[in-house]
Amino acid sequence: MKFGCHISIKNGYLGAAKRAVASGASAFQYFPKNPRSLSVKDFDQEDAESCKSFCEEHGLISVAHTPYPTSLTPTEDKRELTIFSLLNDLEIANTCGSVGVVVHFGSQISKTDPLASYHLMLDMLNSVLRQWDGDCLVLLENNAGTKGALGTTFEELVQVRNLCEYPEKIGFCLDTCHAFASGLWNGENAEELFAKGQELGYWEELKIIHLNNSKYPTGSKKDRHANIFGLGHINEEQFETFIPSTLLKEIPFILETPDDEGISHKEEIEMLKQKWG
Structure with missing residues (x-):
């Protein structure tokens, strides 16, 4: 099994990959640029290519995460800026050899039209992916249930991918804290969760799992991450029903x-390897 963590790029993309290996990780996530800005980054191409070569040499998987302001349901004044920013993220991540760029599912934008957010998301995804021909995927991440409670079910995630003009350019990222907070996974229904995902074809398109515990109980709709062992509301027995699944082994x-x-x-990666590696 491959375990890793989010790593800063303060020492560059290659530096992040080297730090991942030093941490005992076999995978890592990074922000491709300033996590608090939608600005387009003129990145160091040679550094990104060196990162890709290093990862290939060490069997290391990388994934990028869009900056915090990125939204697939932006206000009109942020629409073009968000499209350019996401294309920039994809270009950087593709050069680094990353499997994809994680972006959060959209938020509710209308109190009267429940479908407005989905329409805007599809328009945004089509606008971005129409201009994108690299190998790097857009990875839709499930939400914790805040901001209108969109993106908390497999049905929503799969349907948005299916309705997009370029479904082959979209994959999924599953966050365990978000799933727990939204009630999608309550710690006791793993078997049901796996069956639902298989029925919808979700697991075939899953590329990354964000492995997080939750500082709040299931159904709280609060996105607060806790450490895996003994410090959150998801206990080891509940993780045991999820992590070792053959559906997730790759x-x-x-x-x-x-x-x-x-x-x-x-330390946490070492504990995970000892427990489930």
Whole structure:
């Protein structure tokens, strides 16, 4: 099994990959540019290509995550900026050899038209992917249930992909904290979850799992990550029903857990490898 964590690019893309290996990781996630901005980055092509070569040499899988302001349901004044920013993220990640760019499912934009958000999401995805011909995928991530509670079900995620003009350019990222917070996975229904995903064809398109515990109970709709072992509301027995599934054996598990609450990512990765590796 492949376990990893989110890593800063303060020392460049190659530096992030080297830090991942030093942490005992076999996969890592990174922000391709400033995580608080939608600005387009004139990135170091040689550094990104070196990252790709290093990852191939060490069997390391990487994935990028869009900056925080990125939304597939933006306000009109942010629409073009978001499209250019996401295309920039895809270009950087593709050069780094990453499997995809994670982007959060959209938010509710209308109190009177429940379909407005989905229409805007599809328009945004089509606008971006019409201009994109690289190997890097857009990876839709499930939501925790906040901001209108969109993107909390497999049905929504799969349907948006199916309705897009370029479904082959879209995959999925499953966040365990978000699934727990939304009630999609309550810790006791893993068998039902796997069956539903198989029925809809979700697991075939899943590329990355964000492995996070939750600081709040299931159904809370609060997106607050906790460390995996003993520090959150998802216990080891519940993770045991999920992590070792044969459906997930090829999927990298990426930690987005706190690195400053008594356990480092390096220590947490080692514990995961000992428990489930």
